[in-house]
Amino acid sequence: MSDIDPRRARDLGMDRPISRRDFFDGVAVVAGAAAVGAVTGIPLLHGGRGARRPEEPPYPPALTGLRGDDPDALSVPHALRDGRFWEHAGAPHPTGESYDLVVVGAGVSGVTAAHEWLRRDPKARVLVLDNHDEIGGHARRNEFAGGGRPGPLIGPGGSPSLGPPEAWTPEGKELLALLGVEPDTLAGRLDRDLYPGLGLRRGVMCDREAFGRDRLVAFEPGGAAEEWVSRLPIAEQARRDLVMLYTDPPDWLSGMTDEDKEQRLAELTYSAFLLDVCGVHPDVERFCRTMPSARWGYGADAFGAIDAWGTARRWDFPGFGGLGLDRGKPSRFNSPTVRKEWDAGAPVRFPEGNQALVRMLVGRMVPGFAGSTSADGVTTAAYDYARLDRPGNRVRVRLSSPVVSVRGDGDGSAATVGYFDGYRLRTVSAGAVVLACWHTVIPYLVPELPADQRRALRAAVKTPVLHATVRLRDWRAWHRAGVRAVRWTGAYWCQTELGRPVSAPGYPCPTDPSEPILAHLVAAPSRSELGPARGAALGRQELLKTPYEDLEYTLRDQLTRLLEPYGFDPAADVEAVTVNRWGHGYAPEYRTPWDGFYPDGPLPAEAARRPFGRIAIANADAEPGGGFDSAVTAAYRAVDDLTR
Known part of the structure; x- marks a missing residue:
């Protein structure tokens, strides 16, 4: 990342009052921020979400600026990792609440575990806790209102695709069937002919970072290589x-x-x-070099x-x-x-990505949260986040509540779960616990785990990734450039593309270049020359030290370098920016030549996911592998471990 040039920043529109700064990291500064800062040792930049009034939650998909693993979500987990949390936490304050199941993590795996538990025991009481202010984990939805459309523009902020239906695990297929999701219907909602019909192709930006100058070369894979290769610098x-x-x-x-x-x-x-x-x-x-980076x-x-x-x-x-x-x-x-995915076909997706499935699951468990829980209605339905944690709910979802400890009771029949609510350490009782969180954090939550299991859990190093969503006034410049998706050879953001043309009932995707549209950018900050695990750790450290302003600056700079020759004006054409930072992003996957135990084993995930008393372990890390279906399979296995 280079230093910001103030003059260049003005040219790029960084001084314009766009919606990215309406909510930079959450909500306005309020009194509770001091409490969070005291416990974590890290002053929050823009206030703590735990300090907002619970009856007035913001609507998370519409928040812009830095989202995902933002400072509020990470401050307590990092303090726990660094040994600073317990110095200031004070005595726990029991809530008096007791649940049949407590789930740590409100991502795909966590809400699937809660749903499967409730399916087997409809009268169960379930609590889902998460350190973020949004459900879904990496399955995020970004929403941008305005621009003359009848509703907002909607896109994914991570976990964009369900993958190819043929490749789904049996558990993934079962869950989709329970939710009424039909792969053929989803496949038909992607307009594969729209961009090609407008003359938009894929391309590569041979950029100055790799080749000393920028040159855009548009072509389609499989085309005559002699022609497009002749244009490369x-x-x-x-x-x-x-x-x-x-x-x-x-x-x-x-x-x-x-x-x-x-x-x-x-x-x-x-x-x-x-x-x-x-x-x-x-x-x-x-x-x-960057061919595999975005994927x-x-x-x-x-x-x-x-x-x-x-x-x-x-x-x-x-x-x-x-x-x-x-x-x-x-x-x-x-x-x-x-x-x-060897012989599988094309992926299928919702306009908002995989958060659609999370909303469908939560909507079926929490009364009043979702205006619709059907595959046809999930994209356009209204959602009431104030309903997630009401005392009368059989299932409660408690956000902005990082879990800090899980302890099995002496007789092995129950557990006590501690979490931080923004002010103090609180505890609840649980008949069983599913840890559907990052595996690397579990040894800090359950230090009594056997040494070999702790080592296996710490080996699940996730790869950092950034998914940025940018609302553009129109996409005429893309049309003139003749591109819809561009890979960069050395710049910070490795991929820039127009949002996939996916529609849903009541939600038409933009089809005319004069309309507003969402652009999507991906950055892979891992230092991959050091190998996947070591490179991910170092890349994550550097990412967490990178200010949001630098991320937006490079984003605007690359869009301008790509599109300015075709009439793009970053100051006027960029209407809103959301950067979804996932320091712990893609689930680890065993691979050669790095993992000497693969493929013959034994595999660390087999030791990592062993149940421990009334505690079971889920998350895609437990497979391990990325994808919605991996997270679902891990959730089913965890519930099996606790109920068989």
């Missing part, structure tokens, strides 16, 4: 090498058996394959060559065509997601 030898990789690569590993070839690919990253096996010009590797959270210098081969047809990784390996089945060395 790379060395002539690199052009010849890249065309060869796309059109006629040799068998780099001739003389080896297929099994030996797969073994060799499993020992390499994609960058190492290009440089050390193919021997291509360094500009080729530089051009390809996986790290670059080709960490992405396994065997997975690049396994996803080459879907994601356009060149260089493998001459190996002669069987495309009819995955390699045993492929990561779990690559294996699962």
